[in-house]
Structure formats: structure tokens, C-alpha cells
Amino acid sequence: MALVAAQKIGLEIHIYPRTQCKMFCACSSDFLHAEANTNVCPVCTGQPGSKPMSPNMACVVAGLQMARTLSMDISASPVSTLRKHYFYPDLPSNYQRTAEPLATGGKLQGFELREIHWEEDPGQYDMAKGVVDLNRSGVPLLELVTEPVLRNPSDAKAVLNDTLLLLQYLEIVREEAPFKVDTNISLEGGERVEVKNINSISGVVRALEFEFERQSDLLDRGLPVQQETRHFDEIKMKTYPMRFKETAEDYRYMRDPDIIPLNVGEIAVPDLGNPFTILESMCASGAREEDARAIVSNRDLVFAYNRVASGSNPLFASHFVARDLRGELNFRKMPPSFVAGEGRMTQIAAIAAAWSSGRLSNQSSTSLLRSVFEGRDVSAELRTTEGVFADEASLDRVAAEVISSNPDVAERYRKGSTEVINYLVGLCMKKLEGKARARDVVVALRRRLG
């Protein structure tokens, strides 16, 4: 198959910001757990005579925070909420409220962004049962739109990963349903195809890969690729033409006469720093990207990283926070905010500093860290444990004991399976109750093994 030239890919990312209320009424925005049609009122069910409240400020502020981090230009003129008219069973008024861009321009992963605006989600229509659940009707959405300048599915993945990272860092996303994505892809010589309503990053990648193959196959055979809208089947991992064709319909966009335009430039937005700058400097100073991303996804972990790094070095600190600290948190199902609490950070930083400088063994460090998580004050214990290691004579004695009681393991080492030494180190550590550095134990064992 001749590889078809350039792809042009664009993304429309519909983000569910974390809010208490819906976009234009005071109903709870919980649509995942509540019983069907319980979080509703005259406004979000479109009752005749109901009027929308002003746009949900938590959603607007979240959009402004994103816009600022992404260096977008925030609208200087008041932003109007618009009505987009179309008939659908899940849309109570048969118009959806969306808005003019609150910001335009900017970049993500080096790709140009087009705009970001707020809108409301329609309800959920169960076509098989013919039932509509309006709990989701009016739930706030922020739509971030890229220019069609992405070149391949991995670009899309990178943009979506960074979007998620940004949302997590700013603490403005619902973890259980961060976003849904519409993507468009066109190949040279073909028309633009849109794939709607994909719920995961991997789904977007798979849909784009599928479309790339489908469209290049058509073009290779000299067949046209027509402009159309398709949907993605997450189970079959394929895209299909929409059952109800969305014709090039006229939405008759119109300013909502019931909603006063918002002067977004005058809204105060907290400055929480820029996760991408932090990520970059962490990686530049030697942290592994995987660890750095895990840390930047949470501002309490970033705080912990900065404290630990100031008493050690970036590589150690990123590893310590991303693995040891996060491991303990995940194991206990604790939120990262725990580490930032009441003097805990001071103890954790002290353990990390002693560990990274070799004044504390791996085993002692881990056990002290656990004690902190169990709620104990370890400052005294840290002072007595720190720098207290077995002397060379005891190391040699323990090494001799372990070798003589494991002759078969020693034999395998001598025959060349050098990795078994780790097993012997473990046994020595146990006998020494952790009061030794692993590298000193290795030296003692090697001397005995010859």
C-alpha cells in the first residue's frame, strides 16, 4: 500500500469541568450516579416560561484558567451565550445553549488552538427504550477546539494527554468522566470526515488509525472519500456512518435574549502556575518524564517534589515522589493532600534527605515513611536510626553466616549467575534489621564469595 500523504487532524474536546451545579440552573450536575430524572428543574427540562440563570461561574473560571495556561487571547468584548437550534429527543427546548469563544489562539504541544467556549450538555436518550434522562441536560461543558494541524494519531494522543494533565493540575476535571472528543481527519485528495463522541484517549487514537486505513484504502483504489460524520464503536474498535445523518443543517445561531453577555476579562482568576513549565524544568534537571507527569498531575505532589528536591536532587526527588510517596498513598487510598498536612511534609522531606545522602538505608527509609503514613511522629526515631549502621566486622560475620546456610545459591553465583546476590543481600538485611546500606552488604558478600 502506497502511504498516502499528509493527514490533517483536528480535535474538539468537550470537557466536563468539576462543578456543583448545572450551567444555567442550581440543579446538581451529578449525572453519573443519581437516579434518572431526579436532578432536574423547570430550567433544565425546558418548561415553558422558565429562564436560564447566568452562566455557571465555576465553569467560566475553569475555562479562563485553561485559556491563560495555554496562552490564549481572552475575549476583550462581552461573551454572549448562543442558541443552536436542532431537533432531538434529548434536547428539551430543541436548542442547545453554547457560547461565543471566551478565548482564541494559543498553543498546546506546539499545535495551534482555535478557541474555547462554554456550553451545556443535552440529556441522554436511550433509543432502544425511547426514554430520556434529563439529569445530564444542562451539565456544563468547556469545548476546546484545535486547528486541523495535527499530523497523526500520536499527535492527537499527545494533545489529549496534555489536556488531561492540565485539567488535573488545575483540579477542574471530573476524574470519572473527563471529556468526550469529536475528531476530524482528512487525507490529501479526500474530503473531511468527522468522528463524533469518543470517550477515551485510546479510542481517539484507534478511531484515527481506523479512519486513516479506511480512507487511504479508498484513495488507493481511486475511490472518493466523501464528507461525512461517523461514530466510533468502542467495542468493535471501528467507525461507522451515523445512523441519522446530520445534514448540513442550519442551526440558526442566535444570541440568547435571556442571558446577559459576560465580561470575561474582568473576572478574577487564581494563578496556580503552569504545569507545562514545571514539567519541562523537571525533565531538564534529570527527572524521568513518566515520573514527572505523575507528579504534575497533582499540585500537592508538586509541592512535595519541591520540598524533597530542595534537600536532595531532582532525579531522586521525582523517583521518590512518583513511586514511593504515590505508592503509599495509592495503597492506603489516600488523597495526595495528606502529605501536605500538619508537619508531615517536614518529616517526609527529612527521611528523603537522609535516604538520598546514604545516611539511611532503603529498608529504614521505607519503614519510617510507612510510620508517617500511619500517623506517627518519627522525628525522634529518625534521629536515632540515621547514620546508625552495622560495623564492618558484623557485616562480614552476617555475610559468612548467610553464605554457609545457602550453599546452593552461593554455588550458582560462582558459576556466573551474579543476579542471585540480590537474594543474599535481602537475607543479610533481615539479619541486620535493615541497619546497613545495600552497597556495603554487596561488598561484604563479594569478598566472601571470592
Place this chain on the structure above:
Amino acid sequence: MAGDREGIRRRFEERLLLSRKSSGNSFITLASTPGGTASGQLSGKLAGIKDNIAVKGMRMTCGSRILENYMAPYDATVVERLTHSGAVVLGKNNMDEFACGSSGENSAFGATGNPLLPGTVSGGSSSGSAASVGEGLVDFSIGSDTGGSIRCPAAYCGVIGLKPTYGRVSRYGLADLSMSLEGPAPVAAWGGEELLASVMDCISGFDRRDQSTASARKTECVRQLDSFDPSGLNIAVPENALLHCTPQVVAAFEHALSFMGDAGATVERVQLKSLDVALSAYYLIMYSEFASAMQRYDGLKFGTRGEGYTVEESILNARSLLGPEVRRRIMIGTYVTSAETRGAWYERALAARDHVSSELNDMLKSHDLLAMPTMPSAPYRLGERINDPLLMYASDILTVPANLAGVPAGSMPMGPGLGFQLVAPRNGDESILAAFRYFNRRGWHW
């Protein structure tokens, strides 16, 4: 207090009986009980509510077959405030279907009769609101005014009606016709200025459920009711407005005007140049907003269900339940807001509106009040104009400017079926009622 409650109940029952017997057809639905009678400023006052305003648990038809079975699940803000002040809802008033009409003949539940001049139209679209007040069935009624919908029937039925400043009375619970132009509007009998003032003070002010009230002050109509003094006032009269009126209307208007002139007011004849475009701007904006508002009545969601399998079929069948005037307005509104024609019509209408609004507001900066007839002619015979929509639309020419500018305007009787209209600057609702009170107190009659 128990005696009071008993008195209220008896009066309610008595008026209910009269309303049932009346041939005026000014109600679509009558209440079954007086409800919880709170005591307050409006204690025991019987109210009619236009059938496009939600009263919890009562059906709200908007004068249409398509909502024949729609039960309002909530109270409009005005209804909530009135009942908290002790008012008692007697029933839901008849109206032109979805407020489309100026004659009271466009209701799916039959035309509303004119109690003052039987055989003529009652005016619309708040036909039943004015007629039930005129017939003495209720003490006051709440209608709505989009382009004259309260002032027109008030004029034809010989009562007083006030279209408040836009944004001073919450629209929450008022079914949409044209959201940027309309609002609830009270009506009471001639002599009922004090009651109307109490009603305004009760229903006005900020409501978090309607953003247009964001900066609204509560009215002080009762406090300012006797403060009107014509001497030294400067009243503008747009002469070109009178060119649209019949000689009978002009004569009655000049007579009423001289009553104020004699009392010391300065009357200045002016030209309201933008009057020529006001009507077209009004109808284009109203059609556009109306088409958007009517989008929800697809036969699947509210009230009567259209037969049919697909969404499209249901919509078509449901739409056939709407009257011809409503369908005409939806079609034109859809057309003028479509992508291809937006620039030609809707955008130009919005520009024309700004033009009318600034001319009128400027005029009200240099003058205390503006006076015009309410309607250009006396009420015509039932059926006379129903098939001539353009003639019908033309009769709104003197009422729509106040809606386009968002300023308050009121109508009081100046002759049989003729209304004298006063327009005040924004938030000048108080001075209109005070002026009407002045006429009444000084023995004005036609």
C-alpha cells in the same frame, strides 16, 4: 381572621359562579379553590392570570391546542409574589394563541368578548385579562406586553394597563413570545390605580431566576401615587404618530391632552422619526425570537403528542395543531434567522431597534413624559380584520416603540374603547400611575 377567610371564600365562590355564567369567554381555566389565603397587602384581592403565566398545578395552554393538557409544574415569580401577599387566583385568562394577535380572536378556546362594547374585539393578546377586569369578575389581572399586548385590550375594554420597565418585573414563568421585548403587565379597572400600584410594588424587583432583573429596584408606586403635579412638566407629543389615527381618536386624544395643558403642563409637538421603521423592526425581532421559543413544541415533550413514528413526522403533526397566525410567525422567524438571510433581515432589524431605542430614550431625557393614543382606531367588529394580518399588525404602531426601547408605558381610557398612552423614561413606572391617578382624582371623564 377566620371571618375574613370566610368572606374571601364567599367572594371567590360568587365570582366563580359569575365567571362560569359570563358569555365573555375571558377565562380558559377557572380555579377550584381559593388556595392558601395568606394575609398581606393584597389580602383577598381576586386575580386573573393570563394563560401564558405558570400557576403551579393549573394547566397552562397559552391559548393553544398544543398545550391543551400541559400542567404547569411551578409558579411564575409574579404568581408566587402575589399569592404571598394574599391575592387569590380566580382563573387563567383567555388570550391570543401564544400571544400572537392584537384582537383576542386568535385563541383555540374561542374569541374573547368586549364587555364595554359588545360585538367588537376585546383587543389582544391579553384579551381575557382586560375583559375580565372590565366585566368586574376580578379585581385585577396579570397579562403580558410584548408589543402592546396589555395596553391594546386595556384601551378597547376601557380599563388601565401598565407595561412596566423591561427588567423591573421578573419574567420567570412567562411563556416566551419575544424574550427581549416582553414582560408581565398588570391591568385594573379605571379608578383602581391604587390597587395597580400595590400590585406593581408587590411583583417588581430583583429575582435571581431572571437575569433581566439584575439591577431592578422595587417600585414605589403606592408611595408616589399622589405626587403627580402637571405644572412645570414638559410633555412630548409625536405629531407623526397622530397621522396614523382616525379623527375620532385624534379628537379624544387632544381633549385628554388639554386636561393636562390646562393644569399647567407644557405640551411640545415633536417628530418621532424612527416610528416609520419601528413596526418592521419589532415584527422581525419578534418573529425571530418567537421561532426560537416555539422550537420546543415538537409534539414529543409538552402537552399534546403528535401522532407519528419519526421525530420529523411528530413535529409536522404537532405543528398542525397550531393556529394559522402562530404558524405564519414561526415560518417567517425561521426564514429571517436562517444563515442565508440573517444579514438581510435579522441583523438590520436589530440595528433599526437601536435606532428607535436611542431616539425615544433621548426624547425622554429632554421631556418628562411622552403622550400618544394607545391604538390608532376604536375596536372594530369581531371577524372584520382576522383575515388581514397586515392591517392587524399596523394597529400596533403606537405601542411597539416602548417595547423596543424597554421603557414603561401605560394606557387609560379617553373615550369609548379609546386609550390615552403615557410613556416614561426607564424606571418611571411610578409617574405613569401617578398621572392616571391625577386624571381620576381631578374628575376626568370622557
